[in-house]
Amino acid sequence: MIKAVRGTRDLLPPDTALWSFVDETARAVFRAYNFQEIRTPIFEDTQLFSRGVGEETDIVSKEMFTWEDRGRAQSEKGQLITLRPENTAGVVRAYIEHNLQTRGLNKLYYIGPQFRRERPQKGRYRQFYQIGAEMIGPPTSGSESPARDAEILELLATFLDRLGISGWTLQLNSIGCAQDRANYNEALRNALDPVKSRMDPDCQRRAVTNPLRVFDCKVPEDQPIIEQLPRISEFLDEPCRKHFEQVQEILKSVGVPFTLNDRLVRGLDYYSRTAFEFTHGALGAQNAILGGGRYDGLSEQLGGPKAPGIGFAIGEDRLVLALNRSAEEMQSKPDVYIAPLGAGMDRESARLARELRHQDLMVELGDETFRLKKSLETASKLGARFALIVGENEIKADSFALKNLATGEQVSVPHSELVERIRPNS
C-alpha cells in the first residue's frame, strides 16, 4: 500500500471542519485589522533562505527540502530550489521584487503549508501549516513604530480569544538592535569563558557556537550559572529600550497580559528588537503555539530597500490541538434529507433538491431504491433537521410529508411553504 510519506498526513472530515473554523476566524480578524492576503510560491530559490533566514540556523543547515532543478540545456547547471521552511523571507522577497514600498505600509497575511525536514512528533510535521502576517514598509510609513508591535500582539490576543483558546501566555522580550546584539554576544562570551567548563557538554557547545542559545539550556545544574549571566536588557541602547517600553505601555493600556522573559531568544537570524512567543500548556514539548518579532534589517539583507517590519507565524497544527472543541459539533448538518420513495421519485426529488438548494438550504439527497426506513436512518445519522418524503401521494397532492427528526413530529406541507418551513430560525 502506498502511504502518506513520513511527517505528512491527510486531514479528513470531520476534523477539517476545525481547520476551516480556524482559517475563517483568522480571515475575519485580519479583515478587522485591515490586513490583506498574499500568496507566495511554495518553493523558492534556495539562496533566499540561506541569506534571509541565516546559514547557521538549524532550519537552513539541516532541515530544508532542497533539490537541483534541471538546467535548460543538458550541460547547464540547474538552479537550487527549496520548499519554503517559513514564509517571511518569501513575503519580503515579494516586497522587494514588486516595489511594494511604493504602497507605504503593507499589512499582509498568508495561510499555507511550510516544509521542514525534522523528526516528526506530536505537533510537529514535515509539512505543517502556518497562519502568519507581516507589517512592512519604508520607515516613513510608520513601520518601525512601537504602535505596530502592539497592534500585532493585540491582534493575536484577539484571534486566540475568538477561537476560544484559553490558557495562553504571551512571552515578551527585546533582543536589541544589531549593534546591541553584537555587544551583548561579546559580553556573554566573556562571562561564559571562565565558567563554561563546568557546564553540561551540550550547553558548552552552545556557549561557543551561539551564546544566546545558552539561555535555552534546561539542565538544572547549570541554572545557577545561567542566572549570573548578563541580560540583554542591560545592553539595549536608548532608542531600543524606549521602543520596547512603549510597546509595553500600549499593551497595558489595551489590556493584553504579557510576561517579560529576557531569556526568550528567537531562532532565526533576521530578528531584532521585539521578540515574542505565545505558549500553551497542553501541547507537551512543542508548547510554542506561535512566534514572531521584528526584522528591521531583513529587506536590506536581501538586497532591498530599508524596510523595517514585524510579523508572526502561528503553527496551525498546534492551534488545532489546543482548540478544545469537538470536530463533530463544528460540522455543519443538512437542513433537510430528501427521501425519494419508489420508482420514478429520484427525478422528482432532484427537482425539489435543486429548488431548495437554490434557496441556500443544505440538502442531502437519498435514493429511490432505499427503503424509507433506511432513508430515515441515514437522515438521522447525518444529523439532518428534517426528512422530506417524496412519494407518489406527495407528488399527486403537491404537498410533502416533512418530518422533524428531533421531535418525530410529521406534517404535510404544501410545496409553496417548504422553504419557509425548513429554513432555520423561521
Next chain:
RNA sequence: GUGGGAGUAGCUCAACCGGCAGAGCACCGGACUGUGGCUCCGGAUGUUGCGGGUUCGAUUCCCGUCUCCCACCCCA
C-alpha cells in the same frame, strides 16, 4: 540526527510459557413491504506494519526495515 516505547478488524483494545486470531463500538441485513432513534436476532470483516530468521508450529522469540508516539536537538 540521538535515545526510548508502540504497531493485531474501519476505531479502541484483548489473546497466560510459542499451540485454532477475539471483544466492544462502528458497519450491513432482518424482526418492521410508506416511518429513524430504543430493543432483539443474524452477518461480514484481518498479509497480526513489512521482510527475513529460529521452530513441528510465531501475534508471541531474534534480526533488519517502515511508520507513529515520547524525550533530546530545534522550532510553529
